[in-house]
Amino acid sequence: MKLLIKQRVFSWTDSYDIYDEDGNAKYFVKAEMFAFGHQLHVYDSNRNEIGMIKQKLLTFLPAFEIEIGGMTRGRIQKQLALLRPKYEIDFNGWRVEGDFLGWNYDVYAGGRPVIHISKELFHWGDTYVIDFDDPADEVMGMMLVIAIDAANCEQK
Template sequence: MKYLVRDKLFAIGDDYWIEDERGRHAFLVDGKALRLRDTLELKDPTGLVLITLRKKLLSLRDTMTIERDEATLATIRRKRLSLLRNHYRVTLVEGTELDVSGRLLDREFVIEYEGELLAHVSRRWFRVRETYAIDVVREDADAALLIAVAVCVIRMAEKEREPSDD
């Protein structure tokens, strides 16, 4: 199933809807302002928090955690960087690893498990530049988790691009 995102520059406190392919609200990304660390919540249309994304405060590399029911579900770190593609590794709490690779800032990337495609993020399906889709390929996949991963790595890539205050 494809989910549509109207792209914008992400900032703390920004809220936006992710719609299903029929145009119905599927998930709300709720940016939590005035928090000590970068925090986002992925909610269902009724307002129920499905997943919480948090930036780790003390880590050598930029790291975010994905939490469900206040328990850590996964950790996301940048794997390696090449000139054309970003690579992130998503380590689920039970040890499973997902690989995220592609051009994140262009919204052209994939999420894979052991070489098997789980989700494809692309702008190619749309004429409007500010819109991209998250296509969850496997029917048995956890759509909320894969959408959270996509939102998280895009946010991390945007933050890396920002000039540092050092």
């Protein structure tokens, strides 16, 4: 199964539209900006909020908490690195490996790959494909990709 995440280019805030593999709108993300950070609210196609990605303040490098269903599920923080982005991830017991700079990476639960994420090039705005086998990983995988993108954008 796949999800396609497309960033809205002509938007004042970070906004994304998320489609299933048949091109049907499934989720959307709308940002809420604050003086010292922002929050990304994730909604299903019926406009029900399913989660939020909140920037943690007073951190040296960008850090975000991931909430799903009103419960904090984990955190991602960008780390100092010379050649390519590096992250500390405490989310769903997952481990992430790959080429973060090229946005091609895999998510593992234990030693088993659960999600493959790739960035599509030559699009207006960021476009990502999330490939997963278990439908239970859909929302968590989507939230992880959005949090990593937010951490990258925060440093630009």
